[in-house]
Amino acid sequence: MLAWLSDVFWDERLWFPKGLGWKDLEDRDGRVYAKPADLWVVLPMALTLMVVRQIFERTLGIRLAALLGVKATKRLRAAPNPTLEAFYCKTTKYPTQSSVESLCKQTGYTQQQVQRWFRRRRNQDRPNLLKKFQEASWRFTFYLLLFVGGLAALIDKPWLYNLEDMWKGFPVLTLLPSQYWYYMVELSFYASLLFSVASDVKRKDFKEQIIHHVATILLISFSWCVNYIRAGTLIMLLHDSADYLLESAKMFNYAGWRNTCNNIFILFAAVFIITRLVIFPFRILYCTIVYPLSMYPPFFCYYFFNALMIVLQCLQIFWAVLIIRMAVRFLTSNEKVEDARSDKEETDDSAGEEEEEEMKNGGVKKNGPVQNGHIPHNHNNSHHKME
Template sequence: MLKWLSEVFWQERLWFPEGLGWADLEDRDGRVYAKGRDLWVALPIAFVFLVVRWIFERTVATRLASLLGVKEIVRVRATHNPTLESYYCSTSKYPTQSCVERLSKQSGCTERQVQRWFRRRRNQDRPNLLKKFREASWRFTFYLLAFIAGLAALVDKPWLYDLQEMWKGFPTLTLLPSQYWYYMIELGFYASLLFSVASDVKRKDFKEQIIHHVATIMLISFSWCVNYIRAGTLIMLLHDSSDYLLESAKMFNYAGWRNTCNYIFILFAAVFIVTRLIIFPFRIMYCTWIYPVTVYPPFFGYYFFNGLLMILQCLHLFWAVLIIRMAVRFLTSNETVEDERSDKEETDESGEEEEEDKTREMKRNGPIQNGHVIHNNNHRKTE
């Protein structure tokens, strides 16, 4: 059954233009071509990345966090309450008002105490700043090095400047060692992100991130198998060109360097819009949609490849809305740039509760000054 499915899936008429096939990608005359079996190399590379990341985050990233002054927010822990804990774990982290009233009766706490307990409990589950900083440091380091390496590998290639060169001679395009390692390292990195997604900081665009990782892995793998490598290298370089700026802005944000974070974020927003909303759709995708059909008739692989690019472009538009919204807020009101994908720390309202405690104390014992009760000594003396 599996053999039949494999034969059906890898039919030459699906993945190649008419008259071309897998035989055209067999090594000959000293020319080497990409092979589907090469992709297995990405799995051990992904596990190496996981190990290197673990070491990096606990040594380099932790030291860097200390140098930049990353400070943790002191969180007040929720007191142990079996009734509220059971509801929190099994039912909801955000109880409705009617549930708060019921939990108040069951736990013997006031409604305000129940609400405060849930706020503190939710804050306990949020990742701390050091964890966020470590993750951002790791991704910044990879994206920056990958961008530099990709630029070095492509700077002397004609298809970097003339996009039609991507398809010249397709599919018999010779594989270069720099292309091999660029592909395997990028594929291994995104596979490692997919493996670690359960333990990484979860943001509001968690589902979109999963879709992005899966689409990226499929795009890299497919473009490798059918020798769309020149287009693949350009797409990877384009994505890496802005990602390291975003991660560096996050790092400075977690460190409290607000002005530095804001200016880097504005630079990131500009690079993101130019690369993802202008160059990617109007140059890269134009060349993958329009030019190939002037060379050979459309086939399934042509539509499949461009379909994956469309998924990426939809994600680009989704993130662009968030990025532009944050950038406009900063430019118009000079507010601090905040990541809208992250859950914000909830205030404990402790100051408000202390005021209420003082008010109650005043009603019982009279005015309070500097925390001490003032007794009324202004009795009129009888002459």
């Protein structure tokens, strides 16, 4: 059964146009070609990057944070209480008014004390400012290195300037050492992000991040297997051109450098829109859909590759809407740049004000379930700090 599945999966009719096959990509006459077996190196490289990341965040990340004045958030811990802890872990982190009253009877706490306990307990599970800065500094460093490395690998290549050249000689395109390492490092980095996404800072677009990482890994891996190397390097370079700007904006936001953060974010928004909503769909995607048809009839992997490209483009439109919304709000009101993907932290500084409001209203807010003194979370109306 496994042998049959392997034969079906690697059937040349799926991977290549008619008349071409795996034999055309065998090394000969000093010419080296990309092979599916090369991708196995990604697993140890991804695991290595995860180790390097931990070392980076605990050394250079902390030093950079100290240099910019970023410190770990000090939070009051919730007092140990088995009843409240069981409710928090097994039922909900945001108890309703009736639940608060029931918990008061079980614990002997007042409503204010129960609400304060849940606020502090939720804050214990939230990553502190230093952790957010460390993650952003790692991604900034690696995205910048990827962009510089990709630019160095492509700056002298004719298909960077004339996109039609990316298909000349396909699929018999020689693999260059710079292309090999660009691909392996890029793919390993996204694999490491996928492996660590569960332990990273959670955002509202968690599911979209998973889809993005999976689609990106599939896209890069697939383009490698069918020797879409030239198209793949262009796509990676295009995406790397904006990501490091966003991570640097986050770093300055955590450091409290408001003007620097806002200016970098506006620059990021401009680069993102130009590269992801203009160049990618109207140049790159056009070339991957239209140009190949002038050379060979469409086949399965042609459709599969472009389907992944369209999924990627849909995600980019989703993020562009969030980015444009934040940029417009900033430009029209000169507010601090915020990220609609992030949950606002219930800080200890605001706790006193919330408790005073709770006392005025008899211990709870007037509207809806008790959520630590906050109006129930609404994805459409929340305004949150950039994470």
